[in-house]
Amino acid sequence: MMIMNYFVVLFFCTWMVFNSGKVTGAQISSNAMNNCEIYDPTADQWTVIASMTTERIHHTATLLNSGKVLVCGSGGYTGYIATCEIYDPSTEKWEAAASMTTPRGFHTATLLGSGQVLVTGGTNSNFNGDLKTCEIYDPSTNKWTPTTGMSGSRSGHTATVLNSGKILVTNDGATSEIYDPSTSQWSSPTSVGPAARYNSVATLLKSGEVLVAAGIQAAKYSPTCEIYNPSTNQWDIISSMTTGRSRHTSILLGSGKVLVAGGVGDADFLDSCELYDPSTGKWSVVTKMIAERADFTTTMLKSGKILATAGYGYTGYLDSSEIYDPSTGTWNPSARLSLTRASHTTTELYDPSTGKWSVVTKMIAERADFTTTMLKSGKILATAGYGYTGYLDSSEIYDPSTGTWNPSARLSLTRASHTTTMLNSGKVLVTGGEKIGS
Structure with a gap:
């Protein structure tokens, strides 16, 4: 599923x-909608199904273990709501579900190993701030149960499922926190977590650790980096990158090293790249990209090479692409797209x-x-x-x-x-x- x-x-x-x-x-x-449809590829046909009971936008849709879809919350110019509903593909109908205890939009909804759904944070109904409240939905009982709130309010954040089944929540400028489904409690790492930062990247390493690199801190481009170790429940400060940056990319290579490329820094758009080696805990500068670029994509090809494509640079939207070869540590030009678009x-x-x-x-x-x-x-x-x-x-x-x-x-x-x-x-x-x- x-x-x-x-x-x-x-x-x-x-x-x-x-x-x-x-x-x-x-x-x-804009405006929120409640209309829903099903597409059948075999018949090449759209079928109108019963509309949701509520118009929604900025909601979450979570595929449950049963194959049903849980839709929760909504946000819009008229406020935020707590209502939820479930779509059952076997009947092609929406079923009423219990409402969340708190209205919210821009929240996260994470399927836990137990089959329950953890909802965290978001923005509340009065547009007067982000939420720290959290709650759990149990499909077997159709009930929401408030759980311990996060220490920091946040919306538009990330929730990463660790190998242990615990949930690491970070970004949006607040300190990181960990939810343990076995105790239904939030905890903080035993050491100080990442300083409040925006536009950073978080990469899950092969070891199960999480690397958080660079971003904007205190209105400045930061080169600082930290690693969360689930086995010790600690954040460790590692060596900083050479260049502070945001709007960069980060990708895990086949070797287990992490390539961070491009972005924006004090010198405006960047072409510089750095490689993190988990075995040494150090960064090394590697060959620059051919073009300065931010807001671009990096994709691992089946060969293990990395394709960097398009983005935004000094001249505006880009049509260029280039390939990084981890075996040689070099970037080589690739064919241009036909146009910027x-x-x-x-x-x-x-x-x-x-x-x-x-x-x-x-x-x-x-x-x-x-x-x-x-x-x-x-x-x-x-x-x-x-x-x-x-x-x-x-x-x-x-x-x-x-x-x-x-x-x-x-x-x-x-x-x-x-x-x-x-x-x-x-x-x-x-x-x-x-x-x-x-």
């Missing part, structure tokens, strides 16, 4: 790695075996703020979004075997900024989003 969100939205781009090892990318440039129809495919980008068939419609979902067939479903004519109800499917886009069934309503969830049956559930007028 998994939620099929194989795409990364970063500076209005979507990127996806096919089973073949090729990478595809496409550029993407926004709200257009072109799609390009990167082939690691040749190091080239190739233009493939355009999408049928220009669209932004849409979703891309990998179907069980390996084809890609692009759904709704926003285009030149406004909100869209159209969908289309990309076939990697032919390199073409084909029209698919329309949704019953126009929408953008919605969610798509791949169900165990292979059907696709679309919920919420934005539309014009209501």
Whole structure:
């Protein structure tokens, strides 16, 4: 069971790695909804299902062990709500679920090993601050139970499931905290955690430790780094990076080392890169990227090399790409994308075996703020979004075997900024989003 969100939205781009090892990318440039639909790839048909009882945006959708989908909370200009509901694919209906004890949006909802769901933080109904409250949903009893609150209020944060099953919450400027499902208690590491920082990166190492690197601290670009060790429940300060930065990327290499690249620092856009070696606890400067870039993507190819693509630099949006070879420690230029882009129809495919980008068939419609979902067939479903004519109800499917886009069934309503969830049956559930007028 998994939620099929194989795409990364970063500076209005979507990127996806096919089973073949090729990478595809496409550029993407309110009001809450309660309408929902199911897409059946076999029949190439959208089916309208019962609407959610409540219009939602900035909510969470969590796939439960039963295969049902739990939707919680919402945020919008009229306030935040606590209501929840469950979609049952076997009946194709929404069921009422108990409301959370606290209204919230921009929260996290994490499936625990027990099958229960932990909800943390978020923003409250009165727009007057973030929350520290937390609660647990038990699908077997349909009840929410308040659990010990975090020591720091936060929203838009991260919740990382550790190998032990515990949950590490960090970012959003607050100190890190750990939730232990076995005791239903939050605790702090026994040593001082990361200083409050924004736009940092957190990387889970092969050892199960978590590396937090750089970011913005006290309105300055910070080079400081720390590691959380779950076995000792401690944060350890490690050597700082040479250059403070934010909006950078971090990726775990096959060797277990971590490559941090680019971003923005005191010298504006950066091309510098550094390598962290967990065996020594030290950073080393490696060859610079060919171009300064921030807000870009790094993707590990099947060869173990790293593809860095596009982003933003001194000249604006970038069309360049380059490849890092861990065996030589060098960057080499790769083929350029055909153009820099926004709200257009072109799609390009990167082939690691040749190091080239190739233009493939355009999408049928220009669209932004849409979703891309990998179907069980390996084809890609692009759904709704926003285009030149406004909100869209159209969908289309990309076939990697032919390199073409084909029209698919329309949704019953126009929408953008919605969610798509791949169900165990292979059907696709679309919920919420934005539309014009209501």
